[in-house]
Amino acid sequence: MKRLTGSAKVISAILAQEYAAYAKTQDNFDDIVAEIIKNVRKDGDKALTSYAKQFDNMSIETFEVSRETIDQAFEEIDPEVLVALKNAKRNIESYHKHQVEPGFVDAKTDGVVRGQLVLPIEKVGVYVPGGTAAYPSSVLMNVLPAKIAGVPEIYMVTPPQEKFNPAILVAAALSGVTKIFQVGGAQAIAALAYGTASIPKVDKITGPGNIFVATAKKQVFGQVGIDMIAGPSEIGVIADQSANATYVAADLLSQAEHDRLARAILVTNSVRLADEVDLALEAQLQTLPREAIARESIETNGRTIITESVEEMFELMNELAPEHLEVAMDDAISYLPKIKNAGSIFLGHYTSEPIGDYYAGTNHVLPTSGTARFYSALGVYDFVKRSQFTYYSQDAVITAAKDITKLAYSEGLQAHARAIEIREGVNVDD
Amino acid sequence: MKRLTGSAKVISAILAQEYAAYAKTQDNFDDIVAEIIKNVRKDGDKALTSYAKQFDNMSIETFEVSRETIDQAFEEIDPEVLVALKNAKRNIESYHKHQVEPGFVDAKTDGVVRGQLVLPIEKVGVYVPGGTAAYPSSVLMNVLPAKIAGVPEIYMVTPPQEKFNPAILVAAALSGVTKIFQVGGAQAIAALAYGTASIPKVDKITGPGNIFVATAKKQVFGQVGIDMIAGPSEIGVIADQSANATYVAADLLSQAEHDRLARAILVTNSVRLADEVDLALEAQLQTLPREAIARESIETNGRTIITESVEEMFELMNELAPEHLEVAMDDAISYLPKIKNAGSIFLGHYTSEPIGDYYAGTNHVLPTSGTARFYSALGVYDFVKRSQFTYYSQDAVITAAKDITKLAYSEGLQAHARAIEIREGVNVDD
Numbered sequence: 001m002k003r004l005t006g007s008a009k010v011i012s013a014i015l016a017q018e019y020a021a022y023a024k025t026q027d028n029f030d031d032i033v034a035e036i037i038k039n040v041r042k043d044g045d046k047a048l049t050s051y052a053k054q055f056d057n058m059s060i061e062t063f064e065v066s067r068e069t070i071d072q073a074f075e076e077i078d079p080e081v082l083v084a085l086k087n088a089k090r091n092i093e094s095y096h097k098h099q100v101e102p103g104f105v106d107a108k109t110d111g112v113v114r115g116q117l118v119l120p121i122e123k124v125g126v127y128v129p130g131g132t133a134a135y136p137s138s139v140l141m142n143v144l145p146a147k148i149a150g151v152p153e154i155y156m157v158t159p160p161q162e163k164f165n166p167a168i169l170v171a172a173a174l175s176g177v178t179k180i181f182q183v184g185g186a187q188a189i190a191a192l193a194y195g196t197a198s199i200p201k202v203d204k205i206t207g208p209g210n211i212f213v214a215t216a217k218k219q220v221f222g223q224v225g226i227d228m229i230a231g232p233s234e235i236g237v238i239a240d241q242s243a244n245a246t247y248v249a250a251d252l253l254s255q256a257e258h259d260r261l262a263r264a265i266l267v268t269n270s271v272r273l274a275d276e277v278d279l280a281l282e283a284q285l286q287t288l289p290r291e292a293i294a295r296e297s298i299e300t301n302g303r304t305i306i307t308e309s310v311e312e313m314f315e316l317m318n319e320l321a322p323e324h325l326e327v328a329m330d331d332a333i334s335y336l337p338k339i340k341n342a343g344s345i346f347l348g349h350y351t352s353e354p355i356g357d358y359y360a361g362t363n364h365v366l367p368t369s370g371t372a373r374f375y376s377a378l379g380v381y382d383f384v385k386r387s388q389f390t391y392y393s394q395d396a397v398i399t400a401a402k403d404i405t406k407l408a409y410s411e412g413l414q415a416h417a418r419a420i421e422i423r424e425g426v427n428v429d430d
Numbered sequence: 431m432k433r434l435t436g437s438a439k440v441i442s443a444i445l446a447q448e449y450a451a452y453a454k455t456q457d458n459f460d461d462i463v464a465e466i467i468k469n470v471r472k473d474g475d476k477a478l479t480s481y482a483k484q485f486d487n488m489s490i491e492t493f494e495v496s497r498e499t500i501d502q503a504f505e506e507i508d509p510e511v512l513v514a515l516k517n518a519k520r521n522i523e524s525y526h527k528h529q530v531e532p533g534f535v536d537a538k539t540d541g542v543v544r545g546q547l548v549l550p551i552e553k554v555g556v557y558v559p560g561g562t563a564a565y566p567s568s569v570l571m572n573v574l575p576a577k578i579a580g581v582p583e584i585y586m587v588t589p590p591q592e593k594f595n596p597a598i599l600v601a602a603a604l605s606g607v608t609k610i611f612q613v614g615g616a617q618a619i620a621a622l623a624y625g626t627a628s629i630p631k632v633d634k635i636t637g638p639g640n641i642f643v644a645t646a647k648k649q650v651f652g653q654v655g656i657d658m659i660a661g662p663s664e665i666g667v668i669a670d671q672s673a674n675a676t677y678v679a680a681d682l683l684s685q686a687e688h689d690r691l692a693r694a695i696l697v698t699n700s701v702r703l704a705d706e707v708d709l710a711l712e713a714q715l716q717t718l719p720r721e722a723i724a725r726e727s728i729e730t731n732g733r734t735i736i737t738e739s740v741e742e743m744f745e746l747m748n749e750l751a752p753e754h755l756e757v758a759m760d761d762a763i764s765y766l767p768k769i770k771n772a773g774s775i776f777l778g779h780y781t782s783e784p785i786g787d788y789y790a791g792t793n794h795v796l797p798t799s800g801t802a803r804f805y806s807a808l809g810v811y812d813f814v815k816r817s818q819f820t821y822y823s824q825d826a827v828i829t830a831a832k833d834i835t836k837l838a839y840s841e842g843l844q845a846h847a848r849a850i851e852i853r854e855g856v857n858v859d860d
Contacts, residue, residue, distance in 0.1 A: 352853065
C-alpha cells in the first residue's frame with residue numbers, strides 16, 4: 001500500500017482532500033430523481049408500475065410480496081444459513097436491547113413536574129437493494145433496532161425480481177417486518193415518503209442503496225427522517241510489532257473487496273510489520289475471487305502510515321475517525337481510553353472486523369468518511385423520538401413569573417410575558 | 431381564526447399542503463451561499479474580513495471577542511435579567527443532566543465482550559443571530575446541553591456589531607462557551623466547517639439563523655454535523671370546555687408574535703370555547719406591541735379545528751406533530767398516553783408555553799413543521815457519539831466461525847470469510 005509519514009494533522013489533511021476529491025467524482029442525478037419523485041407523488045401506484053416496467057423490466061400488479069412467497073423462501077434457504085441468521089439475530093437483539101431508553105421524570109420542585117417520554121417512531125421504511133448487493137445481514141441490522149424501539153409498522157421495499165434471494169425474505173420475516181413491497185430505486189423512496197394507494201407513507205427511511213436511492217433520500221429528507229448517507233466502506237487498523245501480519249492483511253482485504261472505492265488504512269509504528277503486511281496482502285490477493293476489486297481498492301485507496309509512537313497512532317486515527325477501527329495490539333483494551341472517534345472498535349488480534357459485520361450483534365450500519373466525529377452506528381436511538389413534558393401548578397407559575405417575564409421583555413417578546421401575567425394570581429410587581 | 435372541520439386525515443392533509451406551499455415560497459440562495467463558502471475555504475480570515483465589511487459594514491481585525499468586552503457585559507446587564515438567566519441555567523442543567531447516557535458493557539458469553547462508549551463530540555460551533563433576533567435564552571439552550579455532554583471546545587459565532595447585546599455575552603459566559611467570535615452569516619458557518627487561521631474547524635454546528643445561515647448549514651452538512659433546520663414556530667393547543675379562553679388566546683399569541691409565518695392551531699370539541707378564544711384573541715391583539723406580526727400570523731396561518739370527540743382531538747394533533755403542544759384540560763396528565771408526536775408538551779391550564787421557552791429547563795430548540803414525527807428536542811444526545819466496541823477471544827472466534835463464514839459466503843464476500851478462517855485454530859469443516 002502507498003506509504004505516508006508526517007504529523008497527524010498533515011496526514012489527516014491529505015486524506016480529507018482525497019475524500020473531497022472522491023465526493024466531486026460522484027455523478028449528479030438530482031434532476032432525474034426529482035422528476036421520479038414528482039411523478040410518484042402525482043400518479044402513485046401507476047407511476048410505480050410504469051417504473052418497474054422501465055427500470056426493472058417487470059410487470060407488477062401487486063406490490064406486496066405474498067405470504068406464500070415468504071413461506072417458500074423458508075423452504076429454499078440453506079438450513080445452515082438459516083441457523084446462522086437466527087444466531088446473528090439473537091446477538092443483535094441482546095446487544096441492542098441495552099440501547100432502550102426508559103425516559104425520565106423530575107419532580108423535585110414544588111408544583112413542577114418535568115420529564116421526557118421516549119416514543120417509538122410510528123412508521124419506518126427500510127430499503128433493501130436487489131441483485132448482488134442484497135445482504136440479508138443488512139436486513140437484520142436495519143429492522144431489528146426499529147423493532148426493539150417498538151416501531152409498530154416497519155415496511156421493507158426491494159426491487160422487483162423474477163426470483164427473490166430467499167435469505168432476504170427470511171431475514172425480513174425473522175426480524176418482524178410488517179409487509180414487504182417489491183418496488184425499488186428512487187421511486188420506492190418517493191412512495192415511502194409520500195405514500196401511494198399500495199405503499200404506506202412512513203415517518204423515517206433507512207437502508208443502503210445505489211446513487212438513485214441515496215439521492216432520493218436526500219431529496220425527501222425533511223418530509224421524512226433518513227439515516228446517514230453512507231460513503232464507501234473503510235477500515236483503519238492500528239497495529240504494533242505484536243500484530244500478526246497475515247491477520248491484518250486479511251482484515252484489510254475484507255473491506256477492500258466491498259468496492260473499488262473502499263479504503264483500508266494501516267497505522268503502525270513498526271516498519272517491519274508494514275513490510276510483512278504488504279507481502280501478505282499480495283499473497284492473499286492472488287487467490288481472492290474478488291481480486292480485481294480488492295486490488296484496485298488496496299492499490300488506489302489503501303494507505304500505510306508509519307508513526308513514531310503509540311500516542312501518534314491514536315492521535316492520527318482520531319483525526320481520521322474511521323468507520324471500523326481494529327486495535328491489533330496486545331492488551332488492546334488498555335487503549336480504549338485513547339479512542340475519541342470511531343464507528344465500531346474491534347479489540348485484539350482475534351477480533352476480526354467481519355465478526356461485527358455478521359455476528360457479534362453490534363450494528364454494521366456505521367458512519368463513513370470521517371463522520372464518526374459526530375455520527376453513531378445505527379441503533380435503537382434512531383427509531384425513537386424524545387418528547388419533553390412539563391407541568392406547572394398555579395403556585396409554581398406565580399413563583400417563576402418574575403424571572404420568566406423579565407427574560408421575555410428583555411427579548412422584546414411581550415406576548416410571551418403577557419401569557420404569564422394573565423394567569424390568575426400572578427403579580428410581577430410584587 | 432379560520433375554522434376547519436373533518437377527519438384527522440383530511441385536516442392533516444390540508445395542513446401538510448399548506449406547509450409544502452410555504453416551503454416553495456422560500457427564496458433560494460444556494461448559489462450565493464456556495465460562493466461564500468468557496469471563498470472562505472480559499473481565503474480564510476481574509477474572506478471573513480471582507481464579508482464583515484460588505485454585509486455588516488464593520489472593519490474587523492480580531493475576530494475573537496475579548497475578555498474585557500465580556501466582563502463589561504456583566505457590568506451592563508440588568509441585574510434582574512442576570513438573576514433570571516442564572517435561574518434558567520440552573521433549571522436547564524437539572525433537566526438535561528437526566529439525558530446523560532452512561533454507555534454499557536455486555537459480558538455474558540464466554541470470551542466475548544461487547545459494549546457502547548458514549549463520547550462527547552470534540553468541537554462544537556454555536557451560531558447566535560445578531561440584532562433583534564438575538565435571544566440569550568437560545569444561547570443557554572444550545573450551549574448547556576453540549577457542556578453537559580462533556581464537549582471540551584464550544585465556539586460561539588455571532589455577527590459583528592458596534593455594541594453587543596450584553597445579555598448574549600453574559601449567557602455565553604455563564605454557559606461556559608470556550609471562545610466567542612464576531613463573524614456572522616454563511617461565512618461564519620463556512621469558517622466553522624472548514625476552519626480558518628482564527629476560527630477553529632468544528633465537528634458539529636447548531637443554532638438558529640436567517641436563510642443564509644440555514645442554507646450554509648445545509649451545504650456543509652456531511653462535512654460537519656448540524657442540528658435541525660427550523661421552520662416557523664408552531665403551537666398546537668388541545669382544549670375542551672374546561673379551558674380558560676383568555677389563557678388559550680394569550681398562549682396562541684405568544685407563538686404568533688414570533689413571525690408572520692408562525693402557526694397557532696387550536697383543536698377543541700367545544701364550539702363555545704372556540705368562539706370565546708376568537709373574542710379573546712381580538713381583545714388581546716389590540717394592545718399587543720407586536721400586533722401587526724401576530725395579527726397576520728393568526729389571520730393567515732391560525733386555525734381552529736372543531737372535533738366531535740376527545741379521541742379525535744388527540745388523533746388529529748398526532749397527525750400534526752406540533753413543535754409545542756398544550757393540553758388545556760382538567761387532569762391533563764391523564765392524556766399523556768394519547769400523545770404520539772409532539773416536540774414539547776405543556777400540561778394543564780397554568781403551564782403556559784413561554785414557561786418552556788425561558789425557564790422550566792426543557793429545551794426550546796424543537797422540531798417544527800411536523801418533523802416531531804421523527805425528530806426530538808435538542809438535547810445532550812445531540813452532542814455525543816456512541817462508539818461500539820467488541821472483543822472476541824481466540825476460543826470465541828473458533829466457536830462463532832461456522833456461522834460467520836456461512837453468512838459471508840452466502841453474500842459472496844469471500845475475503846470476509848477468509849479473515850475468520852485464517853485465524854489460528856479455526857476449522858470450519860468440523
